[in-house]
Amino acid sequence: MLKMSNIHKVYKTGHVEFRALKGINIEIKDNEYVSIMGPSGSGKSTLMNIMGCLDVPSEGDYTFDDRPVRNLTPNQLAEIRNRKVGFVFQAFNLLPYATAAENVEIPLLFAGMKSKARRLRVTEVLSSVGLADKMDNKPTELSGGEMQRVAIARALANRPNLILADEPTGNLDSASGTEIIKLLDEMHAQGHTIIIITHDQSIGNHTQRIIKLKDGMVFNGNGSPA
Amino acid sequence: MRPSVIINVFLRDFRKQRKRMSLTLLAILWGTFSIMLLLAFGEGLKYQMKHGTRGLGEGIVIVWGGQTSIPFEGFGKGRHIPLVPDDIDYIRQRMPELEAVSGEYIRWGATVKFKDKVLSERINGLFPDYEQLRNFIPQMGGRFINGADIEKRRRVAFLGDRTYERLFSGGSTDASGKESQPLDPVGQTIEIGGTPFLVIGVMQHKMQGSSYQGRDEDVIAIPASTFVALFGDPYLDNIIYKPSDKGDYKGAEKRLFEVMGAKHKFHPDDESALWTWDIMEEEKEEEMIAFGIQLFLGMIGALTLIIAGVGVANIMYVSVRERTREIGIKMALGARRIYILVQFVLEALWITLFGGALGMAMAYVLTEAFRRVEIDSEAISFMGKPTVSLEIGIIVTLILGIIGFLSGLFPAMKASSVDPVQSLRYE
Ligand SMILES: Nc1ncnc2c1ncn2[C@@H]1O[C@H](COP(=O)(O)OP(=O)(O)OP(=O)(O)O)[C@@H](O)[C@H]1O
Ligand SMILES: [Mg+2]
Numbered sequence: 001m002l003k004m005s006n007i008h009k010v011y012k013t014g015h016v017e018f019r020a021l022k023g024i025n026i027e028i029k030d031n032e033y034v035s036i037m038g039p040s041g042s043g044k045s046t047l048m049n050i051m052g053c054l055d056v057p058s059e060g061d062y063t064f065d066d067r068p069v070r071n072l073t074p075n076q077l078a079e080i081r082n083r084k085v086g087f088v089f090q091a092f093n094l095l096p097y098a099t100a101a102e103n104v105e106i107p108l109l110f111a112g113m114k115s116k117a118r119r120l121r122v123t124e125v126l127s128s129v130g131l132a133d134k135m136d137n138k139p140t141e142l143s144g145g146e147m148q149r150v151a152i153a154r155a156l157a158n159r160p161n162l163i164l165a166d167e168p169t170g171n172l173d174s175a176s177g178t179e180i181i182k183l184l185d186e187m188h189a190q191g192h193t194i195i196i197i198t199h200d201q202s203i204g205n206h207t208q209r210i211i212k213l214k215d216g217m218v219f220n221g222n223g224s225p226a
Numbered sequence: 227m228r229p230s231v232i233i234n235v236f237l238r239d240f241r242k243q244r245k246r247m248s249l250t251l252l253a254i255l256w257g258t259f260s261i262m263l264l265l266a267f268g269e270g271l272k273y274q275m276k277h278g279t280r281g282l283g284e285g286i287v288i289v290w291g292g293q294t295s296i297p298f299e300g301f302g303k304g305r306h307i308p309l310v311p312d313d314i315d316y317i318r319q320r321m322p323e324l325e326a327v328s329g330e331y332i333r334w335g336a337t338v339k340f341k342d343k344v345l346s347e348r349i350n351g352l353f354p355d356y357e358q359l360r361n362f363i364p365q366m367g368g369r370f371i372n373g374a375d376i377e378k379r380r381r382v383a384f385l386g387d388r389t390y391e392r393l394f395s396g397g398s399t400d401a402s403g404k405e406s407q408p409l410d411p412v413g414q415t416i417e418i419g420g421t422p423f424l425v426i427g428v429m430q431h432k433m434q435g436s437s438y439q440g441r442d443e444d445v446i447a448i449p450a451s452t453f454v455a456l457f458g459d460p461y462l463d464n465i466i467y468k469p470s471d472k473g474d475y476k477g478a479e480k481r482l483f484e485v486m487g488a489k490h491k492f493h494p495d496d497e498s499a500l501w502t503w504d505i506m507e508e509e510k511e512e513e514m515i516a517f518g519i520q521l522f523l524g525m526i527g528a529l530t531l532i533i534a535g536v537g538v539a540n541i542m543y544v545s546v547r548e549r550t551r552e553i554g555i556k557m558a559l560g561a562r563r564i565y566i567l568v569q570f571v572l573e574a575l576w577i578t579l580f581g582g583a584l585g586m587a588m589a590y591v592l593t594e595a596f597r598r599v600e601i602d603s604e605a606i607s608f609m610g611k612p613t614v615s616l617e618i619g620i621i622v623t624l625i626l627g628i629i630g631f632l633s634g635l636f637p638a639m640k641a642s643s644v645d646p647v648q649s650l651r652y653e
Contacts, residue, residue: 045651054558055647075562082560093555093650102238109234110560154559 001162001193002051003027007060009046009216020046022216024060026223028195030161033188035204036197038213044197045166047213051195052085052164053077065161082110086155090167092147094139100126100150101135107157125153129183145176152183163187165196169203181206232565236572247573250541251581254626257534258585261527261622266593266612268520273613274433275512281434281442282505283360285472287479288438289465290501296493307490307499309462311454314353317467320485323478325470328355331453332439332463338446339417340393347389348439349418349446351453359466361432362447368412368427375426375449382452383416383423386445390428421456423448438503439463475506528625535578535629542574542637546644553641554649567642574634575627582626590614 009021020043028034036044049055050062053069056077062069064080072080081087094103101122108118126135129149139147148168155163165184169177181203188194196207204210212220240247291309294301309329318327331351338347356362357370362384364370375382385393390411411425434442453459469478479502484494492499546553553566593612 049647052558054650078557078560078562081558087558089650093551093558095552095555098238105238106235106556107559109238110231110556110562110565112231115234158560 001028001030001032001065003061003063004050004057005061007047007050007057007062009043009050009055010058020216021050021057024216024218024223026211026218027225028193029225031188031191031193032225033184033194033208034196034211035207035209036195036211036213037199037201037204042213043216044213046216048164048166048195048197052087052162053080054087078110082107083158084160084162086152086158086160086163088148088151088155088163088165088168090170092139092144092151092171094147094150094154096139099136099138100131100142100153103139103150104154104157107154111158121157125156126150128156129153143176144172145179148172148176148180149183152180152187156187160192162193162195165194167197167199169198169200232568232572235561235565236569239569240573240576247577250538250577251584253534253537254531254578254581254630255585255588257527257531258582258622258626259589260530261524261625262586262589262614262618263592263612264523264527265520265618265622266589266614268516268523269615269618270612272513272516272520273611275516281361281432282437283466283468284505284509285475286359286466286468286505287475288503288505289467289482290463291461292498292501294492294496295498296496298487298493298496299491301491305492307486307492309465310460311450311462313462313465313486313489316489317465317482317485321467321478321481323470323474323481325468326355326359327465327467328353328359329450329462329465330356331450331457331459333453333457333459336419336446337417338393340414343393345393347446348444349448349453349457351450351457351459352384352447353450356447356466359468360442362442362445363430363432364427365430367410368425370427371447371449376451379451379455380449381421381423382426382449383418384427384429384445384447385411385425386429386441386443387431388441388443389446418446418448419456472506475504479504524621527622531622531625531629534581535633538574538577538630539633539637542570542634543640546570546637546641549641550644550649553644554646557644557646558650563642566644567638570638570641571631571634574637575630578626578630578633579623582623582630586614586619586622 004024004026007021007024008019011018011020024047036047038044046055050057053064053072056069065084069077095106104122104126105118108121113121123132123135126132129152131146131149131153134142134146139150142150148171152168163184168180168184172180177200184194184196194207196203198204209222209225210220211218211222289309291307294303294305294307297303311329314327314329318324321327330353333349335346336349338345352371353376354370354372362370364384365387368384370384371382374380393416394409394411394414411428414425415422416425417423429442429445431443448456467478467482469475480494483496483500486492486500487494487496490499556566557563593614597611
């Protein structure tokens with residue numbers, strides 16, 4: 001699925017350089033269920049943005065589905081994000097003025113799907129996260145758990161192989177959090193590759209492999225599948 | 227770049243942003259409305275000025291006798307050159323390039339009487355072709371001086387519309403005892419210098435921007451032959467001619483000096499021997515002035531529109547900042563940068579064009595209304611009838627399009643350069 005070798009990421013703020021990732025080597029196979037853990041500021045989100053082709057590494061080689069990302073154009077990266085990656089964020093990141101259905105529709109729009117097919121797919125995927133009756137609700141009319149389920153439905157809309165979840169339960173109570181994890185489990189069972197960033201050790205233990213990050217480096221030697 | 231994707235996203239988001247857009251729409255609407263109105267009134271004014279000159283006659287030159295300034299064939303300078311009646315035929319025969327040649331006699335302060343009303347008026351002795359040359363068009367039921375009038379030295383008079391009003395007003399009362407409208411003058415008899423004249427027509431009212439001997443609406447015209455018989459004037463006051471080729475009026479004038487110089491013995495280059503007044507020159511000047519006024523009004527309008535455009539750009543710009551997270555989310559979900567760019571440009575264009583169309587429609591309705599309402603005021607009648615021409619519509623649409631595009635482009639470029647990673651960082 002994806003392979004990183006010696007990935008570095010340097011942020012520049014004015015003249016100050018900050019090295020958020022320092023030589024990351026990670027390999028993740030299709031349909032793996034992996035968690036990334038580590039203290040705040042260790043570079044987890046940075047790593048995930050690179051994995052999802054939202055950002056590019058400053059150094060090192062990243063291969064996504066056997067394609068070197070270095071050689072891809074911005075449009076090709078956008079296409080990968082649209083078709084092959086589903087992002088789920090801690091802050092949900094739903095468009096506030098759009099209904100649940102309209103939020104889920106966005107990636108379908110970018111995929112160029114016809115309106116009738118879009119409607120069908122939106123209904124289907126929102127039903128699969130148990131929100132068939134909340135399609136026309138705006139985010140403000142939904143609970144946190146429901147918002148995150150909309151976000152998951154949106155991530156799933158184009159049937160991507162890879163789901164990247166950045167602290168998906170971080171803003172939720174434990175009951176809602178458990179439901180979200182259950183959804184991710186289901187998706188894993190259906191064949192998706194799941195990478196989840198979490199601070200919750202029990203969630204980490206629930207996954208097949210924990211990659212521990214510290215100071216921009218993998219420090220538990222879990223970069224590659226066993 | 228898939229157009230359908232862009233259109234779909236644009237339409238969807240646009241419906242969500244109505245409130246934010248409506249104010250910008252208003253700004254553009256107002257700007258367009260102003261520029262359209264200013265240009266429409268400019269157009270009306272232009273028409274009015276053109277029309278005003280035409281009232282005097284189109285493409286004509288008026289000639290008065292002058293004084294020589296160059297000694298010629300033994301004559302010293304300072305000699306008066308009078309215009310005599312047979313100059314008309316003389317010029318007509320030698321200058322075939324002229325469409326028409328005519329002349330007029332003038333006498334000031336003649337006593338004119340109708341019933342108990344006595345006025346002191348200017349009397350003009352005229353020829354039939356004056357009707358066309360100087361736009362002396364009779365009202366319904368009347369006529370101008372004709373060939374038979376000249377031949378038989380008939381005692382007939384053609385009145386300017388204001389002379390008619392002054393002479394005939396209050397002249398009768400109707401059955402109810404109220405002062406009635408002036409009665410039908412055609413067929414009435416007036417006295418000029420004690421001699422009875424039959425009124426044959428009254429001039430249609432016309433706009434007259436300039437004049438050289440008093441306004442035409444004050445005229446009392448009688449046949450030239452009758453005039454000479456009555457007053458015995460040996461000289462014409464002026465000669466009027468009209469070149470067939472409007473473009474060559476300078477050449478015609480040069481030949482006139484040659485022809486008249488040969489007859490009256492003055493040097494053909496002696497510019498003061500005859501005084502000439504070219505309406506064409508006047509027409510051109512007035513066209514320039516009118517154009518200048520329109521340009522000025524148009525510039526004011528365009529500035530108003532630019533300010534409105536800056537308003538649009540500003541709101542779009544602010545909205546980019548408000549919408550960075552939205553942009554980041556869209557990028558994460560697979561939007562290409564060009565989608566974001568085009569979306570913002572489209573939004574600005576749409577606001578401008580829609581607001582512009584509304585403003586144009588409003589300006590059109592208003593000018594049409596203005597044209598229909600009769601307002602009895604000199605100032606407003608001089609302003610003329612505001613006219614929304616096709617050209618104005620096209621120009622304004624073009625300006626709007628450019629402003630819409632530019633005011634959208636810069637915010638759009640900023641929007642499409644948003645770093646999704648930054649914008650999605652949890653706050
Ligand atoms: N755009 C940026 N410019 C400069 N520095 C940045 C930028 N993004 C992240 N950083 C820095 O890089 C480091 C890693 O950030 P990152 O968001 O990846 O951490 P994280 O492990 O996800 O932390 P958390 O658990 O708090 O989400 C941090 O020190 C952060 O300040
Ligand atoms: Mg993070």
